[in-house]
Amino acid sequence: MRPPPHARWERSDQPRSPGRRLRPRSVRPREQRQRCNMEPVRTCVGCRTRAPRTALIRVVSRGLELVIDERKAAPGRGAWLHPSRECAENALRRRAFGRALRVSGPLDTQTFEEWLNGYGNKVNGSK
Template structure:
Protein backbone atom coordinates (compact mmCIF):
# COMPACT_ATOMS: atom_id res chain seq x y z
CA UNK A 1 0.00 0.00 0.00
CA UNK A 2 1.35 3.40 -0.89
CA UNK A 3 0.28 7.00 -0.89
CA UNK A 4 -3.06 8.06 0.45
CA UNK A 5 -4.30 4.52 1.12
CA UNK A 6 -1.34 3.76 3.39
CA UNK A 7 -2.00 6.89 5.44
CA UNK A 8 -5.65 5.93 5.87
CA UNK A 9 -4.63 2.43 6.93
CA UNK A 10 -2.22 3.78 9.56
CA UNK A 11 -4.89 6.09 10.97
CA UNK A 12 -7.29 3.17 11.29
CA UNK A 13 -4.69 1.12 13.18
CA UNK A 14 -4.10 3.82 15.76
CA UNK A 15 -5.67 2.98 19.06
CA UNK A 16 -7.87 5.41 20.95
CA UNK A 17 -6.65 6.73 24.27
CA UNK A 18 -8.19 8.85 27.00
CA UNK A 19 -10.00 11.93 25.79
CA UNK A 20 -10.56 10.52 22.31
CA UNK A 21 -6.96 11.28 21.29
CA UNK A 22 -5.14 8.83 19.07
CA UNK A 23 -1.93 7.13 20.19
CA UNK A 24 0.63 6.96 17.34
CA UNK A 25 1.53 3.53 15.98
CA UNK A 26 5.17 2.45 15.61
CA UNK A 27 6.84 -0.76 14.39
CA UNK A 28 9.02 -2.81 16.73
CA UNK A 29 12.43 -3.38 15.11
CA UNK A 30 12.71 -6.71 16.92
CA UNK A 31 9.52 -8.51 15.90
CA UNK A 32 8.28 -6.11 13.17
CA UNK A 33 4.83 -5.97 14.83
CA UNK A 34 2.96 -2.69 14.93
CA UNK A 35 2.06 -1.37 18.37
CA UNK A 36 1.08 1.86 20.05
CA UNK A 37 3.96 4.18 20.83
CA UNK A 38 3.20 3.98 24.55
CA UNK A 39 3.82 0.22 24.59
CA UNK A 40 7.27 0.44 22.97
CA UNK A 41 10.69 1.60 24.15
CA UNK A 42 12.51 4.21 22.06
CA UNK A 43 16.25 3.68 21.56
CA UNK A 44 18.70 6.31 20.28
CA UNK A 45 22.42 6.59 19.54
CA UNK A 46 24.54 9.02 21.54
CA UNK A 47 28.26 9.10 20.66
CA UNK A 48 28.10 5.64 19.11
CA UNK A 49 26.38 4.10 22.15
CA UNK A 50 22.88 2.61 21.94
CA UNK A 51 20.83 3.92 24.87
CA UNK A 52 17.16 3.65 25.87
CA UNK A 53 15.11 6.85 25.71
CA UNK A 54 12.38 5.98 28.20
CA UNK A 55 10.68 9.39 28.01
CA UNK A 56 11.05 9.56 24.19
CA UNK A 57 12.46 13.09 24.33
CA UNK A 58 16.12 12.75 23.31
CA UNK A 59 17.05 14.39 20.00
CA UNK A 60 17.80 12.47 16.85
CA UNK A 61 16.47 9.44 15.05
CA UNK A 62 14.99 6.76 17.27
CA UNK A 63 14.17 3.09 16.86
CA UNK A 64 11.21 1.50 18.64
CA UNK A 65 11.27 -1.93 20.28
CA UNK A 66 9.15 -3.91 22.72
CA UNK A 67 10.86 -3.96 26.11
CA UNK A 68 11.09 -7.76 26.13
CA UNK A 69 14.14 -10.04 26.01
CA UNK A 70 12.95 -11.63 22.75
CA UNK A 71 12.49 -8.38 20.82
CA UNK A 72 15.68 -6.74 22.05
CA UNK A 73 17.72 -9.89 21.33
CA UNK A 74 16.15 -10.23 17.87
CA UNK A 75 16.91 -6.61 17.05
CA UNK A 76 20.53 -6.95 18.20
CA UNK A 77 21.04 -10.25 16.37
CA UNK A 78 19.53 -8.93 13.12
CA UNK A 79 21.41 -5.60 13.40
CA UNK A 80 18.03 -3.90 13.14
CA UNK A 81 19.12 -0.96 15.31
CA UNK A 82 21.95 -0.11 12.87
CA UNK A 83 19.52 -0.06 9.94
CA UNK A 84 16.70 1.76 11.73
CA UNK A 85 18.98 4.43 13.17
CA UNK A 86 20.88 4.80 9.88
CA UNK A 87 24.33 4.71 11.42
CA UNK A 88 27.46 3.56 9.67
CA UNK A 89 29.84 1.33 11.52
CA UNK A 90 29.38 -0.70 14.68
CA UNK A 91 27.27 0.37 17.66
CA UNK A 92 28.17 -0.12 21.30
CA UNK A 93 25.22 -2.22 22.49
CA UNK A 94 26.60 -3.09 25.92
CA UNK A 95 24.61 -0.34 27.65
CA UNK A 96 21.23 -1.54 26.44
CA UNK A 97 22.18 -5.18 27.03
CA UNK A 98 23.27 -4.39 30.59
CA UNK A 99 20.12 -2.39 31.39
CA UNK A 100 17.96 -5.08 29.84
CA UNK A 101 19.63 -7.90 31.81
CA UNK A 102 19.33 -5.93 35.04
CA UNK A 103 15.60 -5.26 34.51
CA UNK A 104 14.50 -8.59 33.26
Protein backbone atom coordinates in the same frame (compact mmCIF):
# COMPACT_ATOMS: atom_id res chain seq x y z
CA MET B 1 -17.86 40.41 4.78
CA ARG B 2 -15.85 37.20 4.47
CA PRO B 3 -16.76 34.17 6.58
CA PRO B 4 -14.10 32.79 8.91
CA PRO B 5 -11.69 30.32 7.30
CA HIS B 6 -12.93 27.44 9.45
CA ALA B 7 -16.54 27.80 8.28
CA ARG B 8 -17.88 24.94 6.20
CA TRP B 9 -19.95 25.59 3.12
CA GLU B 10 -23.27 24.11 2.12
CA ARG B 11 -25.68 24.64 -0.72
CA SER B 12 -28.51 27.03 -0.08
CA ASP B 13 -32.10 25.87 -0.62
CA GLN B 14 -33.10 29.35 -1.63
CA PRO B 15 -33.17 30.42 -5.26
CA ARG B 16 -29.76 31.32 -6.59
CA SER B 17 -28.78 34.91 -6.73
CA PRO B 18 -25.91 35.94 -8.98
CA GLY B 19 -23.57 36.87 -6.15
CA ARG B 20 -24.38 34.14 -3.66
CA ARG B 21 -24.02 30.47 -4.54
CA LEU B 22 -22.97 28.91 -1.26
CA ARG B 23 -23.48 29.98 2.32
CA PRO B 24 -21.43 29.02 5.37
CA ARG B 25 -22.79 26.20 7.49
CA SER B 26 -22.62 26.65 11.21
CA VAL B 27 -19.73 24.87 12.87
CA ARG B 28 -20.44 22.84 15.97
CA PRO B 29 -19.09 24.26 19.22
CA ARG B 30 -15.82 22.79 20.42
CA GLU B 31 -17.53 20.88 23.25
CA GLN B 32 -19.87 19.05 20.86
CA ARG B 33 -17.20 17.88 18.40
CA GLN B 34 -16.16 14.27 18.56
CA ARG B 35 -12.62 13.77 19.67
CA CYS B 36 -10.42 11.14 18.11
CA ASN B 37 -8.41 9.41 20.80
CA MET B 38 -5.86 8.03 18.41
CA GLU B 39 -2.47 7.18 19.77
CA PRO B 40 0.74 7.23 17.71
CA VAL B 41 1.72 3.81 16.39
CA ARG B 42 5.34 2.70 15.97
CA THR B 43 6.99 -0.46 14.61
CA CYS B 44 9.18 -2.64 16.84
CA VAL B 45 12.61 -3.21 15.22
CA GLY B 46 12.84 -6.65 16.86
CA CYS B 47 9.62 -8.34 15.77
CA ARG B 48 8.45 -5.81 13.11
CA THR B 49 4.93 -5.58 14.57
CA ARG B 50 3.11 -2.32 15.10
CA ALA B 51 2.18 -1.21 18.61
CA PRO B 52 1.12 1.96 20.41
CA ARG B 53 3.96 4.26 21.34
CA THR B 54 3.27 3.78 25.05
CA ALA B 55 3.89 0.02 24.79
CA LEU B 56 7.37 0.42 23.29
CA ILE B 57 10.71 1.78 24.48
CA ARG B 58 12.82 4.16 22.42
CA VAL B 59 16.51 3.60 21.77
CA VAL B 60 18.79 6.32 20.40
CA SER B 61 22.47 6.45 19.55
CA ARG B 62 24.85 8.86 21.21
CA GLY B 63 27.94 8.65 19.11
CA LEU B 64 28.24 4.92 18.51
CA GLU B 65 26.60 3.87 21.78
CA LEU B 66 23.02 2.61 22.15
CA VAL B 67 21.15 4.43 24.91
CA ILE B 68 17.62 3.92 26.22
CA ASP B 69 15.58 7.11 25.87
CA GLU B 70 13.33 6.80 28.90
CA ARG B 71 11.57 10.12 28.34
CA LYS B 72 11.05 9.29 24.63
CA ALA B 73 12.07 12.82 23.70
CA ALA B 74 15.79 12.76 22.93
CA PRO B 75 16.75 14.58 19.75
CA GLY B 76 17.56 12.66 16.63
CA ARG B 77 16.45 9.41 15.10
CA GLY B 78 15.14 6.70 17.40
CA ALA B 79 14.38 3.00 17.15
CA TRP B 80 11.33 1.56 18.89
CA LEU B 81 11.36 -1.80 20.62
CA HIS B 82 9.08 -3.94 22.79
CA PRO B 83 10.49 -4.19 26.33
CA SER B 84 11.05 -7.94 26.02
CA ARG B 85 14.19 -10.00 25.78
CA GLU B 86 13.05 -11.76 22.59
CA CYS B 87 12.56 -8.54 20.63
CA ALA B 88 15.85 -7.11 21.89
CA GLU B 89 17.78 -10.26 20.96
CA ASN B 90 16.15 -10.35 17.51
CA ALA B 91 17.05 -6.72 16.90
CA LEU B 92 20.67 -7.25 18.00
CA ARG B 93 21.03 -10.45 15.95
CA ARG B 94 19.59 -8.84 12.81
CA ARG B 95 21.57 -5.61 13.37
CA ALA B 96 18.33 -3.68 13.11
CA PHE B 97 19.49 -0.79 15.30
CA GLY B 98 22.15 0.30 12.82
CA ARG B 99 19.63 0.38 9.99
CA ALA B 100 16.86 2.05 12.00
CA LEU B 101 19.18 4.70 13.41
CA ARG B 102 21.05 5.09 10.10
CA VAL B 103 24.43 4.65 11.76
CA SER B 104 27.36 3.31 9.81
CA GLY B 105 29.71 1.05 11.68
CA PRO B 106 29.24 -1.16 14.72
CA LEU B 107 27.25 0.12 17.70
CA ASP B 108 28.33 -0.32 21.32
CA THR B 109 25.45 -2.29 22.86
CA GLN B 110 26.96 -2.81 26.32
CA THR B 111 24.79 -0.25 28.16
CA PHE B 112 21.71 -1.47 26.30
CA GLU B 113 22.41 -5.08 27.29
CA GLU B 114 23.01 -4.03 30.92
CA TRP B 115 19.67 -2.25 30.93
CA LEU B 116 18.03 -5.27 29.34
CA ASN B 117 19.45 -7.62 32.00
CA GLY B 118 18.26 -5.28 34.75
CA TYR B 119 14.83 -4.97 33.15
CA GLY B 120 14.45 -8.75 32.96
CA ASN B 121 15.19 -9.00 36.67
CA LYS B 122 12.59 -6.32 37.47
CA VAL B 123 9.97 -8.15 35.43
CA ASN B 124 10.69 -11.49 37.15
CA GLY B 125 10.47 -9.88 40.59
CA SER B 126 14.04 -10.58 41.71
CA LYS B 127 16.53 -7.91 42.75
